[in-house]
Amino acid sequence: MDMDRIDLDSEIGRIGAHIGAQDRRRGLLIPLLHKIQEDYGYLSGEALERLSKKLEMPLSEIYSVASFYHQFYFTPRGRKIVRVCMGTACHVRGAGKLLDNLQQRFNVGIGETTEDMAMTLETVGCVGCCGLAPVITVNEDILGEAGSKNLELLLESIEEDQG
Amino acid sequence: MESLKSIEELRTLRANLKKNTDNSSRKTVKVCCGTACSAMGARKVVSAFEERAADSRKDIEVIKTGCQGLCQKGPVLMVEPHGYFYQKVSHTRVREILSKTISADAPVRRLLYRESVSDDPIEKMDEIPFYEKQVRMVLRNNGLIDPCNIYHYIARDGYSAVEKILADMSPEEVLNEIKESGLRGRGGAGFPTGEKWEVARNAPGRIKLVIANGDEGDPGAFMDRSLMEGDPQSILEGMIICAYTVGASYGFIYVRHEYPLAVKNLRVAIRQAEQLGLLGDNILGTGFSFTVDIREGAGAFVCGEETALISSIEGERGFPRPRPPYPAISGLWEMPTVINNVETLSQIPLIILKGAEYYRSIGTETSPGTKVFALTGKVVNTGLIEVPMGITLREIIFDIGGGIIGGKRFKAVQTGGPSGGCLSEEHLDLPVDFDSLAEVGSMMGSGGMVVMDEDNCMLDIAKFFLSFTQKESCGKCPPCRIGTYQMLQILEKITSGYGEEGDIDRLEAIGNIVKKGSLCGLGQTAPNPVLSTIRHFREEYEEHINDKICKANVCTGIGVYRIEGSECFLCGLCKEVCAHDAVKETITGFYIETDYCTKCKACYTICPVKAVKIGKEVLPWVIPEQCEGCSDCVDACIVHGLKMYKTSKEGIFLPWLEDPDICVSCGKCAAVCATGGIILTIHTEDAKERFLHKRPLGLKVDEKEPPDTCEEEAAEQTGTNATDNEATTR
Numbered sequence: 001m002d003m004d005r006i007d008l009d010s011e012i013g014r015i016g017a018h019i020g021a022q023d024r025r026r027g028l029l030i031p032l033l034h035k036i037q038e039d040y041g042y043l044s045g046e047a048l049e050r051l052s053k054k055l056e057m058p059l060s061e062i063y064s065v066a067s068f069y070h071q072f073y074f075t076p077r078g079r080k081i082v083r084v085c086m087g088t089a090c091h092v093r094g095a096g097k098l099l100d101n102l103q104q105r106f107n108v109g110i111g112e113t114t115e116d117m118a119m120t121l122e123t124v125g126c127v128g129c130c131g132l133a134p135v136i137t138v139n140e141d142i143l144g145e146a147g148s149k150n151l152e153l154l155l156e157s158i159e160e161d162q163g
Numbered sequence: 164m165e166s167l168k169s170i171e172e173l174r175t176l177r178a179n180l181k182k183n184t185d186n187s188s189r190k191t192v193k194v195c196c197g198t199a200c201s202a203m204g205a206r207k208v209v210s211a212f213e214e215r216a217a218d219s220r221k222d223i224e225v226i227k228t229g230c231q232g233l234c235q236k237g238p239v240l241m242v243e244p245h246g247y248f249y250q251k252v253s254h255t256r257v258r259e260i261l262s263k264t265i266s267a268d269a270p271v272r273r274l275l276y277r278e279s280v281s282d283d284p285i286e287k288m289d290e291i292p293f294y295e296k297q298v299r300m301v302l303r304n305n306g307l308i309d310p311c312n313i314y315h316y317i318a319r320d321g322y323s324a325v326e327k328i329l330a331d332m333s334p335e336e337v338l339n340e341i342k343e344s345g346l347r348g349r350g351g352a353g354f355p356t357g358e359k360w361e362v363a364r365n366a367p368g369r370i371k372l373v374i375a376n377g378d379e380g381d382p383g384a385f386m387d388r389s390l391m392e393g394d395p396q397s398i399l400e401g402m403i404i405c406a407y408t409v410g411a412s413y414g415f416i417y418v419r420h421e422y423p424l425a426v427k428n429l430r431v432a433i434r435q436a437e438q439l440g441l442l443g444d445n446i447l448g449t450g451f452s453f454t455v456d457i458r459e460g461a462g463a464f465v466c467g468e469e470t471a472l473i474s475s476i477e478g479e480r481g482f483p484r485p486r487p488p489y490p491a492i493s494g495l496w497e498m499p500t501v502i503n504n505v506e507t508l509s510q511i512p513l514i515i516l517k518g519a520e521y522y523r524s525i526g527t528e529t530s531p532g533t534k535v536f537a538l539t540g541k542v543v544n545t546g547l548i549e550v551p552m553g554i555t556l557r558e559i560i561f562d563i564g565g566g567i568i569g570g571k572r573f574k575a576v577q578t579g580g581p582s583g584g585c586l587s588e589e590h591l592d593l594p595v596d597f598d599s600l601a602e603v604g605s606m607m608g609s610g611g612m613v614v615m616d617e618d619n620c621m622l623d624i625a626k627f628f629l630s631f632t633q634k635e636s637c638g639k640c641p642p643c644r645i646g647t648y649q650m651l652q653i654l655e656k657i658t659s660g661y662g663e664e665g666d667i668d669r670l671e672a673i674g675n676i677v678k679k680g681s682l683c684g685l686g687q688t689a690p691n692p693v694l695s696t697i698r699h700f701r702e703e704y705e706e707h708i709n710d711k712i713c714k715a716n717v718c719t720g721i722g723v724y725r726i727e728g729s730e731c732f733l734c735g736l737c738k739e740v741c742a743h744d745a746v747k748e749t750i751t752g753f754y755i756e757t758d759y760c761t762k763c764k765a766c767y768t769i770c771p772v773k774a775v776k777i778g779k780e781v782l783p784w785v786i787p788e789q790c791e792g793c794s795d796c797v798d799a800c801i802v803h804g805l806k807m808y809k810t811s812k813e814g815i816f817l818p819w820l821e822d823p824d825i826c827v828s829c830g831k832c833a834a835v836c837a838t839g840g841i842i843l844t845i846h847t848e849d850a851k852e853r854f855l856h857k858r859p860l861g862l863k864v865d866e867k868e869p870p871d872t873c874e875e876e877a878a879e880q881t882g883t884n885a886t887d888n889e890a891t892t893r
Contacts, residue, residue, distance in 0.1 A: 013413075013454065013456040014413065014454050015370075015372075015413045015456070015496075018370045018413075018496075018498075019496050023477065023496055025478075026477060026478035026479070027476065027477060027478050028478065029478035030458070030459075030461060030475065030476075030478055031458070031459070033461070034420065034459055034461070064480060065478065065479060065480055068463060068480040068481060068637075069460075069461030069462050069463050069481070070461070070462035070463060071420050071421075071460075071461040071462030072461060072462075086382065087382035087383050088382045088383035088539065088540065088577070088580075088611070088613045088624075088627065088628075089383055089539040089540055089545070089613060091382075091627050092540055092541065092613070092615070092619060124421065125380060125382050125421075125464065125631070126380075126381065126382040126383055126384065126385070127198070127421065129198055129199045129202055129234070129385075130234070130383055130385065130537065130539035130540075130545055132199055132202055132203070132234070132237075133539070135202075140423060141202075142198060142201070142202035143202070144199070144202045144203060
């Protein structure tokens with residue numbers, strides 16, 4: 001993302017005309033963090049430094065905000081982001097066991113990435129497919145009823161990726 | 164898309180659109196492309212339809228709709244004008260639908276919904292019991308229109324409410340209508356919407372704001388997502404009406420980042436509304452201006468709370484703020500801000516169009532209207548339902564939900580997500596509205612409804628929700644941050660078998676402190692799952708604490724594990740799977756050595772005949788008539804508790820426990836017994852009584868045979884065993 005080309009005034013929307021310059025920059029912080037993450041996959045120190053200059057905000061404050069939200073990551077993430085849904089319905093239908101399986105098979109903890117960057121294992125609150133519990137999401141795709149064959153296929157595709 | 168310059172132009176557009184759809188003889192296939200159906204392959208079905216229809220030159224329209232509700236049976240689709248409702252449609256069935264339904268107007272019988280395999284198929288959507296009792300007001304367009312096509316929305320009376328207020332209603336009249344309707348906020352707390360609007364309207368400030376709250380974070384709830392994905396225009400229309408009433412000119416929709424499809428559809432909806440001139444400057448030439456922007460959350464549950472949401476949009480950490488001042492007076496950037504849940508906003512156009520009186524006629528006196536619930540858990544039909552307020556839980560679970568999976572017994576229903584509580588069987592006939600749920604210690608919440616059967620442990624559920632809120636606590640208020648942690652520790656302790664007397668009182672005491680001492684809704688309601696389960700399922704807590712058992716066999720690390728010899732068919736899987744070598748084999752069967760057992764449940768899970776029992780401790784029960792006096796059980800007893808004793812009958816000896824407290828319920832004695840002379844009983848009190856005072860055949864404990872040679876040694880052994888036992892279980 002080209003930080004210099006972002007026009008802060010147009011980015012904030014029309015409300016920008018009615019709020020102060022500082023509020024305007026602050027209001028853009030989270031949308032811009034999302035943008036950086038979309039482009040690079042995570043929030044690198046270098047990107048945050050540039051953002052800090054752009055928004056004229058101390059780096060410490062940017063970290064303070066970014067670290068509050070679970071969706072922002074400070075380390076590179078795997079090619080496949082595997083999220084195990086830990087919502088109520090999935091919990092009731094055995095998501096915990098599924099997570100244990102994945103952890104053991106790939107030797108990663110929750111929130112960790114395999115060494116070869118093939119996959120990152122995460123948990124998610126609820127993806128809202130409770131009818132299909134237990135649910136796993138892989139990048140943007142949703143894998144329902146992940147107790148069975150579906151899971152094997154996923155595991156194989158990750159292992160293939162690992163080579 | 165040409166911008167509409169006046170109200171008249173919108174009217175003409177709608178009339179034309181309606182005429183076109185009425186006159187159209189085209190057959191329409193409405194495929195549900197909600198998240199659940201998409202996960203099951205709805206997109207493949209859509210592309211198969213498009214390809215095959217083009218191949219066979221059939222003129223059909225394929226519409227990708229939002230959630231149609233019956234997620235369990237996805238992918239689902241509807242064919243119009245016949246109205247046939249097909250479920251579990253795979254893309255390989257498309258050809259059949261085209262040849263039978265599209266060409267020959269006949270239903271594909273095997274895709275129709277059936278209550279059970281042997282029941283007659285049901286052709287139409289409304290005739291399915293799942294839909295029969297529903298009143299679809301919020302979801303009026305969900306599943307019927309393409310959410311990415313504003314013309315579909317307009318053709319179904321979309322933006323008529325905006326047209327009506329801009330043409331003939333003053334903001335005061337709109338406000339009165341909303342107040343009159345008694346609409347209460349659907350986000351959870353149930354604050355009257357009209358009052359909120361009035362405060363904001365009268366608040367000082369040149370610039371006012373409207374925020375639609377779509378930050379749905381409850382585990383097990385997906386109403387808002389389905390609405391934002393399936394009918395985004397209705398939310399925009401509600402926002403426009405709100406803005407007109409309170410005098411706001413800017414709006415935000417705050418959506419979870421985890422809902423990419425909702426974000427996409429909302430963006431499309433805003434763009435189309437702007438192009439048609441329904442958003443932006445000088446809407447329909449009336450001089451009224453209103454713009455809407457989207458703000459994405461970043462995975463913080465607490466941001467669903469209105470003041471935390473404001474902090475998040477302002478670019479701060481998502482901390483809640485003290486109220487008052489309420490956001491309606493001083494909210495985002497200290498401007499008067501109305502924050503409404505997306506479901507609340509989507510009801511607004513309907514109230515304006517049909518009138519407050521009509522709205523009040525649905526639902527109950529204090530909670531008019533309908534509520535959308537996400538019905539999940541152990542019910543046959545999971546999915547999205549909309550019911551009038553005041554319907555009973557029984558109707559929802561058994562009539563709409565189709566009862567409990569596998570014919571099991573209903574145990575509890577959890578309403579309101581992490582802020583709500585668990586209700587037991589006695590509340591099944593409770594009418595569901597804001598006040599009645601609050602009375603029994605639960606709440607409406609955003610509308611998650613999770614059904615549980617006898618296999619669910621209420622402590623486990625309480626622990627699940629509490630660990631969620633504990634993790635999501637923002638940390639601002641110590642009672643919430645520390646209190647939830649402490650409560651979780653106590654629950655953890657109880658469910659691992661170390662519960663103590665007084666733990667329940669401690670949980671209640673801390674829970675009440677957390678409720679009183681927290682600033683925002685998250686902390687004020689976080690103890691609810693625990694407090695409500697204590698209130699309605701106290702005996703289950705007591706069982707875990709006093710008897711150290713979990714009847715549902717969910718909690719690991721609690722209870723005594725043993726293999727029931729009479730049910731075991733000696734496959735040996737339990738021995739194989741045990742990582743700690745606790746399952747031992749004897750000539751007649753398997754038993755679990757309690758010293759080694761870590762209660763990991765591996766054997767319990769793998770046993771094909773469910774012969775592994777978790778329960779209270781058991782004691783041996785000697786049946787004199789069957790005992791042959793071989794003393795195998797005495798040799799087998801791992802704590803050297805069983806010994807042979809003389810009876811008053813000449814030459815007859817019986818195994819007996821002088822001190823029943825020594826027994827560790829390993830069951831080895833019964834496992835080695837070849838004649839059935841010694842069995843296990845869970846009635847330990849009776850067995851103890853018999854061992855101590857009701858000895859059969861005049862058995863005398865002071866006369867042993869063979870004479871005891873190592874009494875001291877045995878006693879010592881028991882002592883060490885007991886301590887070992889404790890040490891390993893710790």
